[in-house]
Amino acid sequence: MSSELDADVDILIVGAGVTGIYQLYLAREAGYSVQLVDAGTGVGGTWYWNRYPGSRYDSESYTYGYFFSEELFKEWEWSEHFAGQAENERYFNHVVDKFGLRRHIRFSTRVTSAVWGKESSTWQVTAADGYTARARYLVAATGVLSAPFYPDVPGRESFRGESYHTGLWPKTEVDFKGKRVAVIGTGSSGVQVIPVIAPDVASLTVYQRTPNWATPLNNRPVTPQEQAELKAGFASIKETVDKSASGFLHQPSAKMTFDDSPEERQAFYERTWQLGGFGKIISNYRDMTMNPAANAEWSRFVADKIRAVVRDPATAEKLIPKDHGYAGKRPPYVTDYYEAYNRPNVSLIDLKETPITAVTETGIETAEGLREFDIIVWATGFDFGTGALKRIGIVGRDGLPLKEYWADGPLTYLGIMAHHFPNFFFPGGPHGGAGNNPRYNGDQSDFIAGLLEFAREHGHAVIEAPKALEDEWTTMVNEAAYTMSPFKELSYFFGSNIPGKAKAFLLNSLGRPKMLEMMETAAKSDYAGFFPGSEDSGQ
Known part of the structure; x- marks a missing residue:
């Protein structure tokens, strides 16, 4: 050398x-x-950098992890079907230490x-x-x-409060309690952080460029019985994800949308709504993503779900996409996201109606005036x-x-x-x-x-x-x-x-x-x- x-x-x-x-x-x-x-x-990649509140998998934990070692698969017990950032980071540290890889890392x-x-x-x-x-x-x-991507907003670096990008989150805990907070962006990270911090902040103002079709993650703990089933099923699980076109365990539906009656479709949609994560795409009707009429019907079903949760009709309409159907953009999976807008301390600003003109030393300025904040969260995505x-x-x-x-x-x-x-x-x-x-x-x-x-x-x-x-x-x-x-x-x-x-x-x-x-x-x-x-x- x-x-x-x-x-x-x-x-x-x-x-x-x-x-x-x-x-x-x-x-x-x-x-x-x-x-x-x-x-x-440290190790973890995405799960090292994206440590914002609410950050977690939206792929099932046990299908995201490694399959090259049956011993590893069986000894690591995921606490939730969709594990949070801290657990994910611990997993990757466990892997590099178990297999003696850390000495090769700088x-x-x-x-x-x-x-x-x-x-x-x-x-x-x-x-x-x-x-x-x-x-x-x-x-x-x-x-x-x-x-990580920051939009070109005049004065962004002049803000004297705390400012964080979800993709560059600090290791030290950010204290949101009693703070005036702005979250810019309602993509995959924005919809995760918003409901987690909403109960703690004095006020939360969400700046949304375009809404997404967010549907329930349906996360829950992995029960002891499920842990045992996962360990016993290693070979079959590995075979399924190795052969699956999507890499998931979700099984594709054999049905086309309009093979069923309207009543049968409604019942099917309700069952699909209860599936975890990407099951709402993979196990939906086979033509849901590519048949415009089928996609429109599922999108209406989701829109009605949003309206049923969000009490203010005007806010609900702002949260429903009008420029694309479900899966036209990468759909995020959420927990209590829409419910957050029913809190009196949470407000939504549509950036198409009221664009940001500048960030100042004390807050964010739009055509409607200046709003002052203690913390700005940039949930503005990636290149x-x-x-x-x-x-x-x-x-x-x-x-x-x-x-x-x-x-x-x-x-x-x-x-x-x-x-x-x-x-x-x-x-x-x-x-x-x-x-x-x-x-x-x-x-x-x-x-x-x-x-x-x-x-x-x-x-x-x-x-x-x-x-x-x-x-x-x-x-x-x-x-x-x-x-x-x-x-x-x-x-x-x-x-x-x-x-x-x-x-x-x-x-x-x-x-x-x-x-x-x-x-x-x-x-x-x-x-x-x-x-x-x-x-x-x-x-």
Whole structure:
């Protein structure tokens, strides 16, 4: 190892979240020299940074966690079906300690540059604290929700009170008791934090740009009987989530909406309303997301539920989306969210009617005047999909920056690799997931591990995604975004929440089965075309 480098390894992984930890485990088990770096001071990724009040899974805890170890699955007992942030963070710490991974992790290391060296066929990586490393392979497990976004509001940094972004929440407890609080944003994090802090604050003003179709999470404790059933059912649970198109345990319905009578549909909707989390999409009528008439009927059902909870009719109407049907944007799952608006200390401001003109030293100014606050919570989301990857200074072959290559939207092979960027992988990035992220991302990590093993066995020093395969996957994803996905262009899955960002689909619109099929095809072909300079490279 060079004395000028802090690390000289086979594999350098960026990101200590659910995907990075699994990739580290696979690399260590395969006998590679490996280091994982993370900007935080602990593991967990999303569940390290997003520690705001109310932060929790909306995937069932036992389907989000790892399945590579039956012993791990059986020894860890989740307290709730949808565990909270603190428990999730404890879980990931338990995993890295149980499997001896912590010694391979360097914290407080924010990568600022990663440049491909053609002569050495390695990546030269630097971080903000002066850390330098050289790696044969670079794996950016930076996640799709790790680049917090602040809207461009005049005076935002002038506010003299406390100000927090939900995606950058402090470890120290924030005291909301008796405070005048503003929450800006009603997306997945806003709808979680609002009902938790509402009982404690003196006043809570919610600034909403666009409402979402929030439906009940239906969380509850995992009973002792359920704990026993989970442990006994490890093999069948693993088989189900491994084969499931969504990566969940929820079973798809075989019915189409209008196969049932109106009375049967109403009864079905009521049963579906009681399902946990994503069951309201997966186990709903099969055509609910893609048949406009079916979607409209379910959306009316949800709208009526909102009106039944929120006592003030004007507030209820502001909370019901008018620009998209259910699942046209990523629907959040909530506990007591709509009930919070019945509290006398909670008010809602529609930013389309009353936009924010400035943040001042003491509060938030709109056309209606100034409201003073002690705390502002920015629940304004993330630069989804590509944000983190484009911010860490990736420069590939011939000096091409990834940020430039993806200026008009991501170009990927299976959401894992990009042409022009040899020996670079980004599991959990754009074009990869479309359901329970750890299951999709795990598939990608397994594919990477298999590809690296093949390259090692056959003496290939450089791996690069073939341009033809990148074009094929990207084209299919972009086309299927309008025919196979329910999400509309106004969703952040198209980057619509980031001013100036190119409009491009950021999920895997083709689904997990197609991704697995193409992975299998590549492996059966001995990864033909992936090794530049070899006879089968196709370059």
